[in-house]
Amino acid sequence: MAVTMFELQDVAKRYDSHIAVADVSLTIDKGEFVALMGPSGCGKTTTLRMIAGLDRPSAGDIRMWGRSLIDDPPWARDTPLVWQSYALFPFLSVRRNVEFGLKQRGAPAAVRRAKADDWMGRMGITELADRSPAQLSGGQRQRVALARALATEPEVLLLDEPLSALDPHLKVKMQAELVRLHRELGITFICVTHSHSEAFAMADRVVIMNEGRVQQVGTPRDIYRRAGNQFVAEFIGGNNILPGAVRSVEGVHVVIETGVGLIAAEPQGSIPVSVGQSTTLVVAVDRIAITRSQPPEPANIVAARVATLEFIGSTVMVFLDAANGFVLQAQTSLRDLEAAPLAVGDAVLAHWSPRDGYFLDP
């Protein structure tokens, strides 16, 4: 059963008249991997810093195991933070860096040595023990920072853009390592990132923020399948967003008039109920198929021309020019494309089932 570890209750942070974080309420369970994600300036780092005790909220409360942390200084909290820059002590060796938190807590030399050995071994940096941080690569510094934070055996690890200084290849590798570490240790990870691919690849739950406010909280799958609002649908990408006006409603069958023509929808969840009402339909890119001939009914069919093909590994994003300047996006695979080739300029039919879409709440 889930056990609540952190509760953020109406937490706000103001700098003079600027609101960095506004009324954030959030519960984080023991052992969860939670990612705080959003564009630059959305307040995610400030939220993490308030959990770590580096910034004091202007309003609200932060509780850990039911007890308010607000008056605890950072060093009295069991909330180590791994920084984007790793913030290693430049004049200390790797070993001394890893031992640092233990020394601060008064651990005897023999215990410090044993724990540092253990963590350097686990992070694969044993042979670097006597080097200084300046003699390390970005990936090695990252491992030292993680070993230093974890050597004190905290119940939570806070990570501020932990992968952003790494090259793309290393990023993917460290992403998998963080997930493995989290699973092995069973402690809570709270990670700030602006990258939705990072957040969605690693976290159990993602908190999407914008302009200091939480926009949506959910599992990666839930958020991909149903964005809570237009900001989220646009920010995570992978969605076609079709604004329109309701033409007819019969039970769950709704027809809307959009820039690409009349579109039928039989959505799960809330539907716009009155004819004439403005609404926004979201259809994920993996729900749209492309053919050259008439697809099986019932389907929404939009005539379009292939504008661009974007290859992302074995996945291919096809951008389609439709009516009235609308661009539809459809996701396919390299394998399917090899079976039915497409070229820029080809006239095609984009189609999807009326059940494959949902309306954003107004």
Ligand SMILES: Nc1ncnc2c1ncn2[C@@H]1O[C@H](COP(=O)(O)OP(=O)(O)OP(=O)(O)O)[C@@H](O)[C@H]1O
């Ligand atoms: N010490 C400060 N004084 C004044 N404004 C601040 C301070 N720290 C942060 N802010 C402002 O608060 C807002 C939120 O900042 P924050 O660093 O939390 O955003 P972020 O989402 O982490 O962005 P980034 O990804 O760019 O780090 C920003 O508009 C920022 O300029």
